[in-house]
Amino acid sequence: MLRAEGEGQRGFPAGTRAGPGATQPVPLPEPAAEIGSARLLQGRREIVIRHGGHAYRLRVTASDKLILTK
Template identity: 45%
Template sequence: MNNTAAPGPVKTPGLSIPRYTSEQLFAGARELIIQHAGAEYRLRLTSQGKLILTK
């Protein structure tokens, strides 16, 4: 059976902080842009599976 996760935050009982998997954020890409307070930040997934956030 193919069980795919629905998009959106993962619900964690007892916690009110939304939680997303990196797979949900990247959606198959290796890089994404986060806009915050008028600035753009680049979040990259390295070949070793680590995350790098740069302004």
């Protein structure tokens, strides 16, 4: 039987076992949502993001890179 690259026994991910005492395969996580920086910043050079009771600043540098600071 040919196996696809990265597959272990019986089509389970590599490194998993099939048979008595084998654990159930762990579902793969959903891919991360992607949001463009232009959509977040909406023409601004800096925004404040609130998370867990704290404020974080996301700003665009002079060399067009992003910096996130607490």
